[in-house]
Amino acid sequence: MIEVKHLQKEFRIHQARAGLGGAFRDLFSREYKVVKAVDDLSFHVEEGEMFALIGENGAGKSTTIKMLTGILTPSEGDIRINGFVPFKQREEYVRSIGVVFGQRSQLWWDLSPMESFRLLKSVYKVDEVEGEKWLQRLIEELDITSFVSQPVRKLSLGQRMRCEIAASLIHKPRLLFLDEPTVGLDVLVKQKIREFLLNLNETENTTILLTTHDVTDIEALCKRVLVMDKGKLIFDGLLTDLKERWGNGTEISFQMKKRTQAGELRQALGELPCEIEQINDYALRVKVARSEEMLPFVLSTVMSTFEVSDVKILEASTEDIVRNIYSTDSEVASHA
Numbered sequence: 001m002i003e004v005k006h007l008q009k010e011f012r013i014h015q016a017r018a019g020l021g022g023a024f025r026d027l028f029s030r031e032y033k034v035v036k037a038v039d040d041l042s043f044h045v046e047e048g049e050m051f052a053l054i055g056e057n058g059a060g061k062s063t064t065i066k067m068l069t070g071i072l073t074p075s076e077g078d079i080r081i082n083g084f085v086p087f088k089q090r091e092e093y094v095r096s097i098g099v100v101f102g103q104r105s106q107l108w109w110d111l112s113p114m115e116s117f118r119l120l121k122s123v124y125k126v127d128e129v130e131g132e133k134w135l136q137r138l139i140e141e142l143d144i145t146s147f148v149s150q151p152v153r154k155l156s157l158g159q160r161m162r163c164e165i166a167a168s169l170i171h172k173p174r175l176l177f178l179d180e181p182t183v184g185l186d187v188l189v190k191q192k193i194r195e196f197l198l199n200l201n202e203t204e205n206t207t208i209l210l211t212t213h214d215v216t217d218i219e220a221l222c223k224r225v226l227v228m229d230k231g232k233l234i235f236d237g238l239l240t241d242l243k244e245r246w247g248n249g250t251e252i253s254f255q256m257k258k259r260t261q262a263g264e265l266r267q268a269l270g271e272l273p274c275e276i277e278q279i280n281d282y283a284l285r286v287k288v289a290r291s292e293e294m295l296p297f298v299l300s301t302v303m304s305t306f307e308v309s310d311v312k313i314l315e316a317s318t319e320d321i322v323r324n325i326y327s328t329d330s331e332v333a334s335h336a
């Protein structure tokens with residue numbers, strides 16, 4: 001569905017010289033700095049995948065989406081989506097995709113969403129009967145019936161965003177781009193949007209690409225994550241692998257009924273690669289790197305060897321992990 005090879009986008013930014021003299025010199029000769037917003041990006045996406053593109057501010061996500069949607073022309077590299085080269089075959093290409101930019105609206109401000117939907121139907125030359133059936137399904141599933149006939153300017157952000165999603169899907173595209181779709185929304189609306197997207201992906205096999213700063217979006221929706229840093233792709237793989245790679249593992253804290261020393265725990269756990277920390281005479285903490293395999297072993301061994309009064313398992317959240325990635329120097333990671 002999506003094939004991106006060595007994609008690059010450079011921007012030339014005018015560097016203003018300091019002071020009045022500088023401004024005067026700028027009139028005659030301008031100095032420019034080149035910013036590589038996207039640097040040698042390559043990835044491949046199968047039809048029906050739902051994946052997230054993440055990275056801190058300025059990482060290059062929006063520039064990537066703009067190139068994928070045909071708004072920007074790459075400086076170098078190839079993009080082929082659904083058989084199209086987006087920036088070359090723009091008109092045909094946009095009929096096969098849906099786009100939602102969280103910060104920008106595709107609805108007419110003074111019209112109702114319903115009127116916008118009807119206009120979009122004729123722009124996309126959607127089949128009357130099939131198109132109407134599909135629209136009714138979108139309205140129902142996005143739960144927008146009660147306000148779909150009010151002017152867009154009177155809608156709340158959450159109501160508008162659900163209408164934006166409906167508008168982007170009027171022509172039943174095979175591929176949907178969502179740039180920050182849940183930014184500023186309350187938990188209930190986020191939940192509704194996520195349920196809708198999961199259902200769309202499952203029932204229609206729509207390929208969905210999401211950029212987000214909200215890690216709960218990723219956890220709810222995507223198995224695959226692409227992480228960008230300073231224009232480069234630094235991770236492309238499963239969310240579970242991302243957690244394993246950048247997470248600090250899992251910590252298990254044990255409260256013992258009797259005095260227990262770290263050495264005794266070490267003896268019980270044998271050669272298992274883990275860190276054991278003595279909190280006090282009765283409390284110890286075991287840190288394991290690969291939680292999925294090791295956690296059950298540590299739990300069962302300690303519980304069957306010692307008298308344990310309390311256990312707590314502390315796993316790094318995706319949010320901690322993403323923070324961890326952004327604060328670490330980038331290191332290229334390979335596809336899982």
Ligand SMILES: Nc1ncnc2c1ncn2[C@@H]1O[C@H](COP(=O)(O)OP(=O)(O)OP(=O)(O)O)[C@@H](O)[C@H]1O
Pocket residue numbers: 011012013035036037055056057058059060061062063064
């Ligand atoms: N039109 C432009 N002209 C010049 N520089 C640009 C332009 N658009 C983006 N950039 C620069 O390219 C880099 C990547 O920007 P981009 O908007 O793609 O990042 P982002 O990951 O989407 O960030 P955010 O999360 O803040 O939206 C930044 O350094 C930005 O200043």
